[in-house]
Amino acid sequence: MTGFDERIEAAVRALPSPSSAWIYDPSALVDRLASLREALAGHTILYAMKACANPAVLAAAARRADGIECASGGELAAATAAGAARLAFSGPAKTPGDLAAAAASDVPLLVHAESERELAGLAAAGFAGPVALRVNRGRALPGTHQMTGAPTPFGIDAAAAADAADLALSLGLHVVGFHLHAVSNCLDAAAYVAHVRDSVAWAHGAAEGRFPLRYVNVGGGLGADPRGDVIDVGALAAGLRGLDTGGAELVFEPGRYLAAAAGWYVAEVVDVKTVQGRAFAIVRGGTHHFRLPAAWGYSHPFRVVPGPREDRVWTDVDVRVCGELCTPRDVLNGGGRVPSIAVGDRLVFANAGAYGWEISHDRFLGHPGPELVVLG
């Protein structure tokens, strides 16, 4: 398992018992951002804060990325408070209040407009900033969560994009380009390069004769699988070398790639038993604190940090790691062989920082929430 060192182990051991905790290391995001900056030199990187909005992680991103991509009024407020130099505002259900907040932003803000109705709302709110039309076009990319090239609630249909641009212009909106976020967790660099090149070419054609194209946002989706694989950013850089954007700013807005390595979920074993021939390790916490394995239906790798073991120690055993909820779906790992495990051990799930705590549903059953720890 990658992403585990003495600092993490010390933080895990220092947790109160029984522990369910998130440990964040903003420097892991800073490292990922630095390598991406090198690969995408000359282009813009916004951090999609939906992946991980922990204040320390967000502050690090606000300092080092070109700006923050937000998808709600709450995220706009948090990104502004974190000191973002620039904001982009996506999301398919913006309310009149959200649009008013966008119009009043003191931080430079660009709206990714998701529908014709939203364009009318933006004009009504008196939004005077730049607007990019989010369009569902192209072929679905390999990855999880295909958002374009498939019927989804996101953006404007490609066939309606020209009319939407004309509508936006007739409303007096300052249309600068397109937002073409396509997928999440794409591990195929060649396919991602094709998406970028194709998006730039399409955007020029769609803007021609209507408005000067200044902005092409190809979205996020750079892969960082929770099981450890990451997209090859070297191949990405090579594939994009020499790309002529025709003077338009080329924008990437990754979340997962930047945040995944910055978070560890820790859950303490509170019981071990065999039921119907299968061994279970039951932990404090579970999928209400770390929903991703249940949401995606995979087994998240873990490492055992032995605790004070006062109970029976189980050796060379295949255990299913389950949480404290009253549902058989509360499973963090469906079956993993461990040399030994016992009550009091802490299980550490690395590469969990993206869409881990953020997408969790912690109200169920009223258990206490996780500890939130930030490494300095």
Ligand SMILES: Cc1ncc(COP(=O)(O)O)c(C=O)c1O
């Ligand atoms: C509009 C938009 N931009 C960026 C992202 C970030 O995607 P990822 O975390 O896969 O990079 C998402 C994720 O859903 C999104 O919806």
